[in-house]
Amino acid sequence: MAHTKKKIGLIGGGQIGGNLALLAVQKQLGDVVLYDIPAAEGLVKGKALDINQLSAVDGYDCRVTGSTDWKDVAGSDVVIITAGVPRKPGMSREDLLEVNLKIMKDVAGNIKQHCPNAFVINVANPLDAMVFALHKIAGLPKNMVVGMAGVLDTSRFKCFVAEALGCSIRDVEALVLGGHGDDMVPLVRHSTVGGVPLTQLIPADKLNAIIDRTRKGGAELVNLYKTGSAYFAPASSSIAMAESYLLDRKRVLPAAALLEGQYGISGYFFGVPTQIGAGGVEKIIDVQLNDAEKAELNKSFESVKKTVGEVKL
Numbered sequence: 367m368a369h370t371k372k373k374i375g376l377i378g379g380g381q382i383g384g385n386l387a388l389l390a391v392q393k394q395l396g397d398v399v400l401y402d403i404p405a406a407e408g409l410v411k412g413k414a415l416d417i418n419q420l421s422a423v424d425g426y427d428c429r430v431t432g433s434t435d436w437k438d439v440a441g442s443d444v445v446i447i448t449a450g451v452p453r454k455p456g457m458s459r460e461d462l463l464e465v466n467l468k469i470m471k472d473v474a475g476n477i478k479q480h481c482p483n484a485f486v487i488n489v490a491n492p493l494d495a496m497v498f499a500l501h502k503i504a505g506l507p508k509n510m511v512v513g514m515a516g517v518l519d520t521s522r523f524k525c526f527v528a529e530a531l532g533c534s535i536r537d538v539e540a541l542v543l544g545g546h547g548d549d550m551v552p553l554v555r556h557s558t559v560g561g562v563p564l565t566q567l568i569p570a571d572k573l574n575a576i577i578d579r580t581r582k583g584g585a586e587l588v589n590l591y592k593t594g595s596a597y598f599a600p601a602s603s604s605i606a607m608a609e610s611y612l613l614d615r616k617r618v619l620p621a622a623a624l625l626e627g628q629y630g631i632s633g634y635f636f637g638v639p640t641q642i643g644a645g646g647v648e649k650i651i652d653v654q655l656n657d658a659e660k661a662e663l664n665k666s667f668e669s670v671k672k673t674v675g676e677v678k679l
């Protein structure tokens with residue numbers, strides 16, 4: 367029988383991978399293949415079985431298969447990459463470059479071979495450099511490769527704003543641009559709560575503290591968990607992007623996309639507002655920035671450029 371359900375390939379069955387599988391099934395996005403290296407076969411087969419048993423409780427018809435064979439991932443509509451080592455306390459995302467680049471070379475080569483038509487979302491860090499390497503190695507069209515960072519960074523910002531105001535998080539609209547590092551750029555001027563500019567609602571010193579906490583949001587979790595990094599919010603953020611592609615929702619979501627002149631940048635993946643639909647990255651929105659915002663974005667870009675410069679393919 368023809369496979370009519372969508373197929374979602376999850377590369378890496380660790381903390382984020384397992385949560386991605388669960389969310390994909392709960393949102394009934396499609397059947398899931400949870401792939402990992404042979405050493406983690408029990409882990410992915412166990413998570414698949416466990417989630418399939420939860421499906422019986424809740425009545426979901428999507429299935430998860432745990433696999434260590436790329437042939438099972440072949441033909442996926444969406445691939446989400448979380449293969450890689452997470453940070454430990456005291457590490458920056460850039461410290462992961464060498465070890466995770468090795469893993470990305472393996473993963474991207476397999477994507478080229480087995481999933482040339484997939485919409486591929488990278489989550490592995492250092493985010494902007496990893497998605498750059500992925501695109502180069504896998505040779506996928508530019509609209510079909512993105513990095514997930516902006517949705518997560520924006521969610522963190524919104525979460526802290528809602529907490530500070532004691533208001534519903536649904537009414538907080540915000541945008542965080544730039545690289546997925548400590549100099550990411552929360553655009554306060556473009557953030558609102560129920561349409562009211564954020565700057566009218568929160569005094570500058572409090573807002574600066576929120577910006578600082580957002581920038582270091584990943585490290586805050588690494589310091590709490592001690593053995594790894596955040597996984598619930600990164601999984602949800604990636605699923606929002608996958609869902610927008612699979613359901614052609616055309617949501618405007620910040621993502622690390624290949625820039626070709628926007629923001630004065632060319633040839634790099636960098637966090638900007640995108641529109642994601644059935645065509646993958648269908649649009650990149652070039653937000654008009656003032657001089658101070660431009661300077662902050664350039665600083666963030668210089669960091670990304672430096673890390674990408676260390677990517678040897």
Ligand code: APR
Nearest residue numbers: 378379380381382402403406448449450451452489490491
């Ligand atoms: N192919 C597939 N999977 C791999 C490979 C590979 N070549 N190498 C390692 N993995 C798997 C590991 O076996 C592990 O199960 O990737 C998984 C990573 O899971 P965790 O260690 O739990 O890490 P996680 O918290 O999910 O984060 C993964 O995302 O946010 C980033 O910085 C984070 O780079 C890290 C990645």
